[in-house]
Amino acid sequence: xxxxxxxxxxxxxxxxxxxxxxxxxxxxxxxxxxxxxxxxxxxxxxxxxxxxxxxxxxxxxxxxxxxxxxxxxxxxxxxxxxxxxxxxxxxxxxxxxxxxxxxxxxxxxxxxxxxxxxxxxxxxxxxxxxxxxxxxxxxxxxxxxxxxxxxxxxxxxxxxxxxxxxxxxxxxxxxxxxxxxxxxxxxxxxxxxxxxxxxxxxxxxxxxxxxxxxxxxxx
Amino acid sequence: xxxxxxxxxxxxxxxxxxxxxxxxxxxxxxxxxxxxxxxxxxxxxxxxxxxxxxxxxxxxxxxxxxxxxxxxxxxxxxxxxxxxxxxxxxxxxxxxxxxxxxxxxxxxxxxxxxxxxxxxxxxxxxxxxxxxxxxxxxxxxxxxxxxxxxxxxxxxxxxxxxxxxxxxxxxxxxxxxxxxxxxxxxxxxxxxxxxxxxxxxxxxxxxxxxxxxxxxxxxxxxxxxxxxxxxxxxxxxxxx
Numbered sequence: 001x002x003x004x005x006x007x008x009x010x011x012x013x014x015x016x017x018x019x020x021x022x023x024x025x026x027x028x029x030x031x032x033x034x035x036x037x038x039x040x041x042x043x044x045x046x047x048x049x050x051x052x053x054x055x056x057x058x059x060x061x062x063x064x065x066x067x068x069x070x071x072x073x074x075x076x077x078x079x080x081x082x083x084x085x086x087x088x089x090x091x092x093x094x095x096x097x098x099x100x101x102x103x104x105x106x107x108x109x110x111x112x113x114x115x116x117x118x119x120x121x122x123x124x125x126x127x128x129x130x131x132x133x134x135x136x137x138x139x140x141x142x143x144x145x146x147x148x149x150x151x152x153x154x155x156x157x158x159x160x161x162x163x164x165x166x167x168x169x170x171x172x173x174x175x176x177x178x179x180x181x182x183x184x185x186x187x188x189x190x191x192x193x194x195x196x197x198x199x200x201x202x203x204x205x206x207x208x209x210x211x212x213x214x215x216x217x218x219x
Numbered sequence: 220x221x222x223x224x225x226x227x228x229x230x231x232x233x234x235x236x237x238x239x240x241x242x243x244x245x246x247x248x249x250x251x252x253x254x255x256x257x258x259x260x261x262x263x264x265x266x267x268x269x270x271x272x273x274x275x276x277x278x279x280x281x282x283x284x285x286x287x288x289x290x291x292x293x294x295x296x297x298x299x300x301x302x303x304x305x306x307x308x309x310x311x312x313x314x315x316x317x318x319x320x321x322x323x324x325x326x327x328x329x330x331x332x333x334x335x336x337x338x339x340x341x342x343x344x345x346x347x348x349x350x351x352x353x354x355x356x357x358x359x360x361x362x363x364x365x366x367x368x369x370x371x372x373x374x375x376x377x378x379x380x381x382x383x384x385x386x387x388x389x390x391x392x393x394x395x396x397x398x399x400x401x402x403x404x405x406x407x408x409x410x411x412x413x414x415x416x417x418x419x420x421x422x423x424x425x426x427x428x429x430x431x432x433x434x435x436x437x438x439x440x441x442x443x444x445x446x447x448x449x450x451x452x453x454x455x456x457x458x459x
Contacts, residue, residue, distance in 0.1 A: 150362075157349060165373055175384060197380055204376060215364070
């Protein structure tokens with residue numbers, strides 16, 4: 001698992017295929033929101049919505065590319081031949097995706113704060129909520145991406161299937177983020193409850209991914 | 220071979236539907252609040268319950284398929300989800316009619332049951348493009364099963380999240396409404412629920428029979444080495 005993860009991260013570092021595109025996409029989307037909403041500052045539900053939607057769509061760019069190298073270079077066959085547990089592939093790929101998402105947020109969230117927020121006080125709890133949301137997104141994203149990459153319409157299929165699947169995650173994530181970005185500094189209105197929902201989502205889809213991933217690599 | 224018992228089942232379904240409709244119109248009392256419009260409740264709620272159970276059944280069949288590798292279960296799973304999506308369209312339409320009549324709007328965003336059902340419906344609507352985008356038949360069946368299981372885990376989670384997003388603002392209308400149902404209404408509702416369940420089962424059986432027949436036909440044609448007439452690439456799973 002560590003080997004696959006290290007391979008993925010090294011490839012990404014050397015080729016820089018996904019990450020710069022994701023970050024650039026996020027920043028540009030913020031600019032578009034600035035004019036689309038005609039606001040120079042955001043707070044509350046609007047801020048949570050803009051931040052989460054941008055991160056989710058930027059994440060989809062990366063999720064789309066997650067297994068492309070494997071498919072194009074025949075990595076799937078190599079994995080099938082290797083005497084390893086197939087679920088290790090799931091764990092490695094999900095971790096790699098999680099690292100991408102965290103790197104994306106490392107760029108996108110500060111930019112968002114500079115663009116739209118008055119203070120940075122909300123950032124530490126925000127990071128916690130986003131981390132939990134990212135784990136869930138990494139689990140479902142890896143699952144969907146590994147299936148979509150073997151289909152005819154792969155770039156089309158990932159957002160199509162992933163977006164409805166991410167609705168509960170979005171509800172919980174924006175629910176947690178919204179009070180943090182309120183006008184009078186961060187509030188913790190039902191913050192713990194939403195974190196619990198995010199954790200439950202993570203747990204369920206990590207377990208589902210662990211259970212079914214074997215069947216996706218069979219051939 | 221799926222055709223066995225189809226006739227008695229169909230007759231039972233027609234009889235149950237007739238019974239439930241006559242109960243709805245001649246036996247169940249008019250709702251004091253909403254009047255005649257409330258009777259759509261006997262159509263809408265059973266459809267919704269049966270559709271959701273059908274999605275769950277699709278997930279259970281998918282687990283059976285992955286465990287046994289028997290493509291029969293994949294066909295069951297496919298047909299269950301297919302039928303539930305069709306029922307889901309009916310649920311959304313009857314729900315919109317009811318909402319217009321009792322709340323004055325075609326769509327109400329702060330009713331968690333409505334919103335959750337829409338999201339679940341959208342989720343399962345992607346089952347078709349997903350399935351047909353995969354060419355290899357074995358792989359298609361396997362991936363579709365994985366989808367059905369993932370979506371099955373998603374249904375309760377989604378209901379919980381949507382309900383929590385609204386629970387502080389809105390009372391749970393459905394939970395309280397059903398607890399306080401008078402006996403005549405409850406009986407009518409249960410009969411309607413049974414009839415709708417029978418309808419679902421019969422339609423699923425019909426579709427499985429049709430699929431198995433066309434699959435057999437295709438195999439026979441292939442055996443005769445004749446070119447198939449008008450076959451599309453978007454064929455649903457074959458049943459042996």
